[in-house]
Structures are given as C-alpha cells and as structure tokens.
Amino acid sequence: MKKLILSTATLLTLVAVFAFAPAATNWQIASKYNIRFTGGGDVGGIFKTFKGSIAFDEQNPGASNFALVVEVASVNTGNALMNNHIKSAEWLDATKFPQIKFTSKKIEKAGAAYQVTGDLEIHGVTKEVKLPFSFVAKGAAATFNGTFTVSRNDFHIGKPGGDVDENIKLEISVPVTKK
Amino acid sequence: MLKRLLFLGIVSGLLAGVAAIIYQKVYSTALSVDFSAVVKTAAIPIATIVGCLLAALGNWVLYLLLKSKSEVIFNLLFAILSFASIAPAFGAKLPLDSPAPPELLPGLVIPMHFFPIMAYLVIRPLFIKNVVEAPKA
Numbered sequence: 001m002k003k004l005i006l007s008t009a010t011l012l013t014l015v016a017v018f019a020f021a022p023a024a025t026n027w028q029i030a031s032k033y034n035i036r037f038t039g040g041g042d043v044g045g046i047f048k049t050f051k052g053s054i055a056f057d058e059q060n061p062g063a064s065n066f067a068l069v070v071e072v073a074s075v076n077t078g079n080a081l082m083n084n085h086i087k088s089a090e091w092l093d094a095t096k097f098p099q100i101k102f103t104s105k106k107i108e109k110a111g112a113a114y115q116v117t118g119d120l121e122i123h124g125v126t127k128e129v130k131l132p133f134s135f136v137a138k139g140a141a142a143t144f145n146g147t148f149t150v151s152r153n154d155f156h157i158g159k160p161g162g163d164v165d166e167n168i169k170l171e172i173s174v175p176v177t178k179k
Numbered sequence: 180m181l182k183r184l185l186f187l188g189i190v191s192g193l194l195a196g197v198a199a200i201i202y203q204k205v206y207s208t209a210l211s212v213d214f215s216a217v218v219k220t221a222a223i224p225i226a227t228i229v230g231c232l233l234a235a236l237g238n239w240v241l242y243l244l245l246k247s248k249s250e251v252i253f254n255l256l257f258a259i260l261s262f263a264s265i266a267p268a269f270g271a272k273l274p275l276d277s278p279a280p281p282e283l284l285p286g287l288v289i290p291m292h293f294f295p296i297m298a299y300l301v302i303r304p305l306f307i308k309n310v311v312e313a314p315k316a
Contacts, residue, residue, distance in 0.1 A: 036275075046275050078272040080282040 024057040024064040027142065027176035034173040035070060039152070040165035045077035045086070047100075054144075054176060058135060061107040061114055070100040091158050097124045102131075122155040133172075144174040180307075181239050187299065187306040188235030189228060194302065195294035196224025202294075206287050212279040214287055217271075223291070230295045254300065261296045265289045 029051065038044040052068035072094040075086055087094040104118035105128075113134040120129045133146035149167040153160050160166070200223055207213055234257055241249040241256075268288040273281045 042272070076275060076281070078275050078277070078281055079270065080280075080285065081269060082272075083281060 024055040024060060026179040027054040027056060028179050029054065030141075030175040030177055032175050034171070036171045037168050038171075039168045041163055043077075043164050045075055045082075047071065047074050048076055049074035050174075052102075054174075056107070056135065056144075058137065061109055064104070064107045066102065066104040066107070066116060066118065068102045072098055072100060092123055097122075120150070122150070123157050125155045127154055140178040142176050144172070144176065146170075146172045180242065183306050184235040184239050184242075185232065187303060188232040190306075191298040191302055192228030192231030192295060193224060195227035195231060195298040198294045198298065199223045199227060199291040202290060203287065210283060210286075212283050212287075214277075214279050214284060216277060217273055217284070218287060227291075227295050227298075231299055234295065234299055257296050257299070261293055264292045268292070 033050055035047040035050050036044070037046070047070045049071035050068070052066065054066050054068075056064040056066075072092045073087060075083060075092070075094075077083055077086060086092055089096070092100075099121075101121040102118055104116045106117045108115055108117075110132060113132055115130055115132050117128065117130050119126050120131075129148075129150070131146055131148050133144055136143050136145070147169070149169050151166055152158055152164070152168050153166055158164055200220060203214075203218065203220065203223065207215075237256065238249070238253050241253045245252060265285075265288075268285050271281075271284060271288075273279070273284060
C-alpha cells in the first residue's frame with residue numbers, strides 16, 4: 001500500500017512539474033525578414049521565401065526550438081543570369097534540393113546573446129552547426145538577428161576555388177510577433 | 180550636311196524615345212512589373228536622343244571619309260553597335276529589394292536598344308538624299 005501511495009505521489013509530482021514548466025513562446029515570422037548572403041566581389045543576394053516555426057523564451061532558451069525552411073528557388077541576386085546560375089546543378093541545384101532547412105537541437109545563452117546548435121541542410125548535405133544570434137523584444141514584437149559564415153565546400157556547393165569565396169557570409173534578420 | 184544630320188539625330192532620337200516610353204508602359208501593364216526605379220521614364224528620351232546624335236556625328240564623319248560608300252558602312256556599324264549595346268542589359272544588377280524580377284528586365288530593355296536605329300533609318304530619307312547613286316539605265 002505504501003509503495004502504491006509513494007508511486008502515485010511521484011507520478012503526480014512529475015505530472016505537476018511538466019504541466020507547469022514554462023513553455024517557450026511561439027512567434028510568428030513577420031513579412032519584412034531579410035536572408036542575405038555574400039560571397040566576395042559581386043556575389044551576393046537574398047532569399048525571398050522563408051518560413052518555419054519559432055518557439056523562443058529569453059528566460060528559458062533550453063525550452064526553445066527553431067524549425068526553419070528557405071526556398072532555394074526564391075534566390076535573388078539582382079541579375080537574371082546569376083539567378084539561373086546559382087539555382088543550377090553546379091551550385092544549389094534548386095530542382096533536386098528545393099529547400100535549405102535548419103532544425104535546432106539546443107539553444108543556450110552565450111554572453112549577452114544566444115547560440116543555437118542544430119542541423120543545417122543545404123544541397124542535400126546535413127551538418128551540425130552552431131549559430132550565434134541576438135533577440136531584441138519590444139512588446140509583442142521582437143527581432144532575431146544573426147551573422148555567421150558557412151563553408152560552401154562543406155555542403156558541396158560549386159567547385160572549390162574560383163571567384164566565389166569558400167566562406168559564404170549569411171546575415172539574417174527575422175522580425176516576429178507573438179502568436 | 181552636318182546640320183541636316185544633327186536635326187535627323189534629334190528628331191529620330193525623340194521618336195525612338197516616344198516609342199520606348201510607349202513600349203515601357205505596355206510591357207509594365209501586360210506583365211504587371213514596375214521597373215521605373217531602374218529604368219527611369221525621363222532618362223529614356225535623353226538616352227535615345229544622345230544615341231541618335233552620336234549616330235548622326237558618326238554618319239557625318241563617315242560621309243567625309245568615304246563619300247558614296249559611307250551609307251552602307253554606317254548602316255552596318257550602327258546595327259553592330261546596337262546589337263553590342265544589349266550586352267550590358269544582361270549583366271545589369273537590380274537592387275535586391277526591387278519588386279520586379281530581374282529575369283524580366285532584358286525583355287524590357289533589349290527592344291529599346293533597337294528603337295534608335297529603327298527611327299534613324301526610317302526617317303533618314305526625309306532629311307538626307309541617298310548618297311549612293313542608282314545605276315543609270
């Protein structure tokens with residue numbers, strides 16, 4: 001009988017702990033996001049279509065998570081020939097790999113900002129990456145900002161060398177509103 | 180001769196500019212794209228008039244140098260230069276925040292590059308007598 005009471009009490013405690021654990025706030029991605037890349041010289045552009053789910057809590061980054069998708073076909077370099085070239089099989093191969101995906105595994109505080117560790121999938125290659133980002137909240141709205149580099153050779157994008165830098169700089173700014 | 184050629188340059192440039200502006204309006208309406216931020220309407224007639232005036236000067240220089248053969252050489256050169264002028268249209272880079280896709284820019288700009296030569300050659304007989312004499316029967 002004692003065992004039963006003890007087991008029930010433990011179970012109830014666990015249920016209470018999980019039921020009242022603060023869940024991360026869900027954020028809706030606003031339309032004015034900016035996903036910009038630069039790769040040296042004239043090479044650079046933006047991705048126009050970006051979607052995903054963001055659950056983030058400043059006080060509890062451990063309970064937060066991101067699942068983001070960028071549509072490769074939405075790339076815009078400002079030049080038609082360059083757009084076609086970047087979407088071709090030699091570079092991002094938009095037909096075979098239409099999406100760039102990022103799924104977070106762990107989000108933690110890093111000084112005044114944050115760091116997300118997750119799987120980045122580009123050009124059919126998935127790599128674990130650590131990406132720094134900042135979060136600035138203003139009422140029911142907020143903005144995520146992050147700048148980092150990705151080695152295109154790690155993801156087998158283009159041929160090594162040439163006019164395009166090996167490290168592609170990505171600048172991301174994502175305004176969000178509370179759901 | 181120079182005066183008539185320069186007048187031809189101005190008039191044909193103006194006509195080409197009007198044609199290009201009409202084409203721009205039709206293109207923008209038909210495809211629902213707005214390139215007015217990069218292809219400014221006011222700049223179009225200026226560019227076509229400058230182009231046709233330069234052509235007129237070239238025509239005059241060739242006339243001084245080659246006389247009767249100048250017309251054929253001038254027409255050929257003008258056509259080649261008009262073709263060559265479309266290359267920068269393919270290399271042009273639009274601002275990244277431009278709402279119109281860059282894929283549609285060559286379709287707007289390339290025909291415009293041929294309006295000056297069309298206007299110039301079409302109205303030239305009104306200003307200049309054919310310098311190549313027709314063979315006598």
